[in-house]
């Protein structure tokens with residue numbers, strides 16, 4: 001690779017330019033060994049001992065992620081987004097206070113409300129897009145972690161990462177950001193002052209709906225990051241080498257996919273805003289979105305591939321419209337090359353801030369005219 005600095009898209013396209021030393025292959029082999037030979041002097045000179053703590057294919061994928069997130073302390077891959085997220089909370093101690101976004105990925109909110117409290121964590125949920133409310137909820141010296149998801153599921157609320165980072169720093173707390181729906185193409189939270197960035201790599205990082213994976217990236221190699229490493233090693237939450245290879249293959253096209261997906265999401269958001277059967281479009285790229293100004297500051301090159309629409313005619317019309325899509329796939333998850341639609345309230349259940357007339361749209365790489373035409377006919381069918 002050239003010595004001059006390269007754009008992340010160049011480094012990602014070549015998975016950091018790594019060449020297989022034995023065959024000179026431009027794609028490195030998948031390392032599947034679970035155990036490694038000890039040297040005659042009893043050392044492990046290769047740096048590898050056993051498959052649960054570490055693996056070369058995992059390390060290669062982690063190096064691409066660390067580059068994308070500008071993570072000075074590196075990245076760690078986990079067996080799922082939830083395994084990555086929960087490792088951050090498990091690195092805390094009983095009695096520690098946590099402040100988390102009220103609007104966030106529903107399964108993590110459910111885990112925090114049930115499992116994490118059994119571990120002795122004390123968790124307050126606030127609107128992290130409201131810095132005054134956040135400041136009031138943070139207890140200096142007691143609050144050890146602020147967890148913010150931005151843009152957050154499924155309303156695409158925007159949290160001001162730099163603003164929250166300052167509140168966290170003053171209180172002596174760490175800031176972790178679930179950046180799954182921004183991706184490093186649009187936002188790099190560590191450069192805005194966050195300590196940890198988390199990804200459900202299952203989503204747009206892999207991008208092909210065929211890998212379940214999670215990632216954490218860290219700004220500083222400190223005691224907290226070491227605690228997280230200990231949690232992964234001890235609990236065995238590492239990703240498998242085949243999945244890491246597939247993830248790396250996906251990362252090579254991340255920029256291309258993300259640019260198309262975000263441009264299409266913006267076009268759909270604008271056109272759906274004028275649709276007579278749509279009451280409201282939730283998308284941070286629209287000037288009327290409450291988080292638009294902050295999003296314009298902390299997201300570059302687009303506002304992401306996720307949007308939601310609230311349909312006229314309420315819950316029944318929303319469910320009926322989803323039932324009539326022909327090109328969109330009626331499925332959960334997000335970030336893949338195929339567009340997905342979901343009636344979120346049916347998934348999230350009681351206690352969710354998700355309106356019942358809301359349909360969540362994950363924008364893929366299909367032709368945007370085809371996507372719009374499909375939504376248009378489905379919305380009409382929903383009202384017939």
Ligand SMILES: *Cc1c(COP(=O)(O)O)cnc(C)c1O
Pocket residue numbers: 080081082083085105108149153178180181199200201202203212213214334
């Ligand atoms: C999917 C998702 C998760 C959880 O990731 P899994 O890989 O499904 O465990 C966490 N946060 C966000 C924003 C997600 O979309």
